[in-house]
Amino acid sequence: MTDKTIDIYTDGACKGNPGPGGWGALLVSGEHAKELCGGEANTTNNRMELTAVIQALAALKRKASARVHTDSKYVQQGISQWIHGWKKNGWKTASKAPVKNVDLWQELDRLAVLHELEWVWVKGHAGHPGNERADALANQGVEGVW
Numbered sequence: 359m360t361d362k363t364i365d366i367y368t369d370g371a372c373k374g375n376p377g378p379g380g381w382g383a384l385l386v387s388g389e390h391a392k393e394l395c396g397g398e399a400n401t402t403n404n405r406m407e408l409t410a411v412i413q414a415l416a417a418l419k420r421k422a423s424a425r426v427h428t429d430s431k432y433v434q435q436g437i438s439q440w441i442h443g444w445k446k447n448g449w450k451t452a453s454k455a456p457v458k459n460v461d462l463w464q465e466l467d468r469l470a471v472l473h474e475l476e477w478v479w480v481k482g483h484a485g486h487p488g489n490e491r492a493d494a495l496a497n498q499g500v501e502g503v504w
Contacts, residue, residue: 362387364424366414367488368433370406371496378503379403381410382495384488385417392417393491397499406496407433408462415469423474429482429489438477441467 365386372379380397394413398406407430414426428434441463444450449457449464457463480489 362423364418364422365427365488366411366424367427367492368407368410368414369429369482369489369492369496370403370408370410371493371500372401372403372406373500376400376402378500379406380496380499380502381406381413382492382497382499383410383414383417384491384495385414386488393495395495395499395502397501397503399503404430404432405459405462406499408459408466410492410496411437412462412466412469415466415473418473421473425476425478427478427480427486427488427492429480429493431479434477434479436463437466437470 367384368382370379370381378397378399379401380395382395385392394417396413407428411426411428411433443452444457449460451457480486482489482493
């Protein structure tokens with residue numbers, strides 16, 4: 359990573375699973391910060407976790423070096439480990455089942471290759487300021503769909 363590394367904090371929330379959901383992202387570069395959030399009326403927590411990262415990466419205006427902080431092992435392991443096998447197997451799991459949320463995984467894959475990314479898992483609800491803010495934004499996104 360370079361000195362101009364952007365820290366991206368993302369989170370998803372769902373009231374019921376499936377149910378109304380929201381996503382939130384906090385992008386921090388030096389003294390500058392940008393907050394994003396949104397929601398969907400009928401979704402899942404995993405879809406909101408993925409959407410948060412997708413929306414954050416889509417907000418980057420040019421190629422960037424970034425650390426993506428997520429409390430979702432699904433996102434962190436999926437993009438760092440599982441996706442390679444899924445792509446090799448035609449977007450099927452090791453047991454030959456279709457990959458869940460394939461539309462979002464494909465979009466995340468498309469956006470991720472445009473940037474130099476480090477994927478960082480953080481424990482959720484443990485007082486990490488960036489993660490706590492992303493969580494608050496995700497919950498704000500849920501409120502917007504009710």
